Amino acid sequence: MGFTVDPSLIREAQRDDAALESLLVALWPEAYRVALGVLHDRGLAEDAAQEACASVALGLPGLRSTEAFYKWMYRIIIRHAMVSAKRIENVVDADLPPHQSTASSDDERLDIFAAIAALPKPQRAAVVLRYYAGFNSSEIAAVLGAPAPTIRFRLMLARRTLRRALAIVDSSAPADLEAVPNVR
């Protein structure tokens, strides 16, 4: 797991407002990136990250163990991102700006990010937690509240879809990711 904060800051933030702000400042980039990985939209990701930070701040005093902080935090971020994603899932004309990666020089990097965006939401969340946050399937199961075998199955489906999508791109065929079947 890449993201960590000093456990003493978490304990301090449970009772001190200034420490809470410091914790939120530390947490913010991680919340935004995870939300961006799930939502693939900067505006929605910012909104979901703000909601998640508010939830963390409100729920922190009730958190008994600092060790539980990370899974709890990721669960909150994913939940808010999924709510945002669900809210727009029936939108016919999303009118969303294209993703602008700072890694535009690396076409493959863009390809894989676009391919993730074409995955169903539960698979997308699992992929972000697996490949960005570095969780194993049991930890993802704890975050998403689903059985570990289900998570492994979702990851398997996601990998298969990503492999197909990237194979299309790699073979120089038109990169029509919409044409890649969503295996649910």
Place this chain on the structure above:
Amino acid sequence: MFDDARAHAEIRSTLMNAAVPPIDLAAIRRRMSARSERSSGRPMSARIAVASAAVMIAGLSFTPAAPALMQSIEERYLAALHGAGIGPRVPTALPQDVRSATNPSQVSLATAKQRANFVLVPPIGLPHDIVNRRIFAAPLAVWSKQENAWSTDGVQVTFAYVRRDGRAFDIIADRYSAPSLPAPRYIYDADDAPRDGKLDRRGRGENFVWRNGDQVLHVVASTAITADEIAQIRAAMHGIPLPRYEGRSHRPVGNRVERFTIP
């Protein structure tokens, strides 16, 4: 070739390299306060209900036929809600005090900025033939499903423009509220003009909605302003387009916030 190592490296690298906007602690505090109010059960001025209907009502309130139209729409809107039995609690008629409180008043830009509960960013990139601009501020009428009551909350700011040839259009600024999204793609401008007792639904204008910070701007394309001109305004403001839905009614996910459109 796709494998786990490549996925891990590229996904992590892509997200780590993504530009992260600065944290808005004030916005997070606002969200915390709003939730604390909800959970404590105090009378809250929840921003509910009628994002799109309010936009339509506020927008129409600046036309010459405003009062009658506004009342007509409001009554039909409420009647439709009652008729449809939408939600566990159906809004009651708008009380007179709330109705009075939501009357728009003409203000200066400075006053509008003071009254707005969001960072008001005036439109730029407007057509060059604008000859008159007026600004109106009006508190929003909101319906709380928990309190089962109407109240006012926030302020909606309307920029009313007149072009050299007399054509007029409005740009409406409101505070960004995720639960009120997505917005309708089309506003049926003939909804407010019954013909022989029936709604004429032939006329419609495309509704453009975008976000600047915590402000959302709404503009409806019409004979007074084209979609291209609206796109220029949005581009000049570097606005983020917001999702829109097709059709005439939409019920978003959520149990606290309800949004209605005029059927």
